[in-house]
Every structure is written in structure tokens, then in C-alpha cells.
Amino acid sequence: MTDQELQLKVISLRRTMLRLIHNAGAGHTGGGLSCMDILNVLYNRVLNVSPQTFTSPTRDRYVQSKGHCVEALYTVLADRGFFPASDLDTVCRYQSHYVGHPTRHIPGIEMNTGALGHGLPICIGMALAGKMDSANYRVFTLLGDGELAEGSNWEAALAAAHYKLDNLFAILDHNTLQITGHTREVMCNEPLADKWRAFGWTVRCVNGHDYAELTKALTDPPESGKPTFIIANTVKGKGVSFMENVAKWHHGVPNETELKQALAELDVAEAGLKSA
């Protein structure tokens, strides 16, 4: 898929996700919008995984550590054909496995996440297993920047470098906001790149909404013997003007009027892209 095709696709993914959250009456809108481009590139360009190959032992693994942005993941997985799009109507409904955080009941999901600071250690186990088996799959995880305050990430940061896991890629959805406000005010994690370099990782900083930059960061071969940390600078609420960079949209649910306005903005963006 070309960059432009992906850019068009992500508009429809954002649309689907906003409708989903509106219908479910719950969800993580801001973070879902900030990581949607990353997921779009991962599932349509990077990950060696499909509904047909999902049970293959050599598939690439993706574990969404920031499990609360599951609505974005459900949307992308449905688009990739892991399950029927109509399943999205059941998110957060009685007896539906489409709960508010990822579970392995859903086709395409590797591990149950949602408590923060769990994805990276799990991915180390997966990457170690790949090394032991000389399998050439890669392991990806997506972290939130607020999530980095969980100490388990730093236990894992040590171990990934110690075991020279160059098959491991951690992506940071660096939208600089968390539920309470600016991450640098809640619990500052800067200087981020220096920290991860000091822990022995290769660090790549990219615009998390730029398809060429994301693709390069996610597909360039890793430095031999080093895990890769990709800081994707993103905008929380990306694509909807009144949601962008507003902390209350962390788990704000658009009402009827807000949904309409958001979808109208996406229509304008789509028309602009098509005429470009």
C-alpha cells in the first residue's frame, strides 16, 4: 500500500473507532487516535501476520502494552479481516469478549494486557524464545508515555539489552499526555532518548503520524545485538481538532454532536487527501 492509501485508510479507521467508542459508551479516544497511524503501519506494512498465519510459530508478535487503547486495535484487526467488522458493535456489551482491554479470546490478540508495565517483560520472553529456536520472527510492543512510570518497564529495559534482543522493538506512543495531564508534570520521564540509550537500546525518534518515517523506523534492520526503542512523537486526539492535545479526551466519549463534528472533520481531511 502506498503512503497515500494508508493515509486514506487511517481516516476510515479513525471514523470506525470514534463510532465504536460512541456506541460502546466507553473507550480511550485520545490515545486511540494518537496510536492509530502506528497500528496502521504495523498491520499493513510491517508485521508478518495475517488471519491465515496467526497460529504460525514464526509469525511476528505484537503485544499492546498500552492495552487501554484497545478500540484502535480492534478497529485495525477488523479491517485486516481477523474478525467481522460487525463484532465491533458488541464492544463492552454483556457476554461479549470484546472487553475494554485486549484478550486472547479475540482473533489476532497475543496476550491479555491492560495493567500497565506488563507488555515489555512478556515481549522479552517471546523474543528470547525466538532466539532459542533460531526463529526469525520479530516482537513488537506499544507503550504509552504515562506507562513508563511503571517500574517493571525498567526491569525489562535492563534485561532486553542484557540478552541482546535485536528481534525486539518497543514503540512509544509519545503523546506527552496522560489522564491527569502532561506527563512531564505528572512524572517526568525526560530525557527519554538518553535514558533508553543508556540502558543499551538503539533509539529512533520519528514523527508518529508520518508514514515514511514510521515505516523506516519499523523496518530498518536493528543494530546487531541491540533492542530498538522507537519514540513516535504523536498528538493525543490526532485528527479531530477539539480532541487534539486535550487530556480530558484520554477516555472522553464523544456524544452525538461531538461525533458528528469529528466525522465531518475527517470527511474534510479525506476530501483534501483525495484531491491532493
Next chain:
Amino acid sequence: MFTPAAKTMAEKLGLKMGRANLEEFAATLEELAKANPNIIAVTSDSRGSGKLAPFGKALPKQIVEVGIAEQNLVGITAGLAACGKKAFGVSPSCFLTARALEQIKNDVCYSDVPAVLIGISSGVSYGALGTTHHSLHDLAVLRAINNLTLIVPADNFESREAIRFAATATKPVFVRFGKAAMYHLHQPETKFEVGKAITLRDGNDVAFVVTGETAIHAVLAAAQLAEQGVQARVLSVHTVKPLDTESILKAGRECSAVITVEEHMVNGGLGEAVASTLLQAGVCKSFRIVGIPDEETVPGAQADIFRHYGISMEGLTEAAVKLIGK
């Protein structure tokens, strides 16, 4: 651990001293891992305390050291298990089941990967090191987590069988070990089945329903009680979850009184599980839970702590006599 009278009783019963269950675990795991390269031990600077140093020497490619990082230990174990490895995460139960409880709950049990967790030096094995090193909460918290088989072996035989089971299990398993040498309690023909308690001695006056390394004390107490004309049943409940409710109800119905024994706080452990099983089936018998009470644990070595709280031949004999009023 044993008074001279208890040692004499063990001799009279022909019981032979074995090794620590932890040593039996390590030897069994090494034997299995030599035949199955998919078996991986994961340690948190705990290969020495887990008796896995020989394993590490013999099978260096099958051991993963994570350093002193229990959350990471459980997450990594889960990740390995999700990718086809038979991973055994080995760490002192006090840290494993407190600091890494969320990883046990989510990464292993909720994600439903076939990982095995080994809680070593559990209960008050580290007696004199104090409460930081005691795990008197582990059965209670693990019982409250769905999708976990919870095994607490009483002797070397149960330990070996538990590890053999865990090595082929397709669901999460937790096994809890102490580090003191254990008497052999079972006959060679004994069958071990997860979820099925083993009757170590029959009798109908009182039932000792016991788990783990306290079982020996109940066996000795039962023998002492027999000398006083009291026939005690001893049920070794090696699987705390799923609980063998059938054997427990049978004991409750057939015996005049029930005493549970565990190296665990009396809150939330085997005793309360047994009480709930009996009461919900309408079986109301004289009942007593022997374990560590809800207080700051008395300082001392494991043997001191056991004696202090009546987890001994003498203590359990006395508890039985009191309970049945003879």
C-alpha cells in the same frame, strides 16, 4: 524440627528421611529438561536458593537469569510459555506471590499460558529472616485467582509427581516448596493425581486435613493418638486448587471432628477452603484450623515457629484431644 519423641515415633512408623522437596524439584526438573530442550528455568538471582545451580551448569542454554526482578521474571516466563516454551519461573514465594502477583494474575492466569511458577522457600522456611521473607499469604491470594492449579507437595514423592504433571500441563500451574528435608510419607505403589487427596492413614475419630510440609506432623500425631485409642485419618491435600471436595466431604461425614493444618496464615488458606466445602454441603463437625494466626509471627527458626503454633506431633495431638473431648 522434631522433638526426640517425634523422631522416635517416625522411627516406629518406619519413616525414612528424604531430601528437601526443593532438591527433589531441582533434580526432577533437570532430568526432564535433559530429555526436553523446550523446558526453560527462569530465575531471579534465585538459582542457588532454588537448588538449580547444577541445572544451570548442565543446561546453560535452558536457564534464563533475570536478576532480582520478580515482575520481569513472571512476565518473561509468560512470554516464553506463549511462544511454545515450557517455562518454569522459580523465585522465593514471598516475593513471587506478593511483588509479582499482578503478573501472575494477568500474564499467566488471565492470558492462560502454560507457564509454571515455583514458589520456593515458602511459608516460614526462612523463619528467622523475618516477615519480609515469609509467605503466609500465598495460598490465599492464589486461591482467589482464576485458572491456576495450586499444588503444595508434602514429600519428595508428591514433589516429583507435581513437577512431572507441571511439565506437561497445558494450563498455568503453581507449585510451592519448602527447603527442609522431608520424611517419605508414601508407599511405592501410591498413585498421584492432581486434584485428588491421598489418604495417608485411615480413622474415623478425627480427620487431619493437611497440605504441604505440615503433613508429617499430622502423621506422627495420628500415630500418637492411636496409642491413646483415638483413630485419626490423615488426608494429604497436595492440590489446594482444584480442591478434592469429595475426599474432604467424605472425611467430614465419616469423622467426628476435622482439623486442618497448613504452613500459612489461618486466613484464606486450606482451612477456610475446607470449612467452606463442609458448611456448604451441610456438614457441621467440630472444626479447627491450625496454621499461623493473624498476628506478627513469633520470631524464630521454622521449627520454633511450628512448635509455637502447635504444628507438631505434640501440638496436633493436643488439638485433637481437645476438639473431640477425650
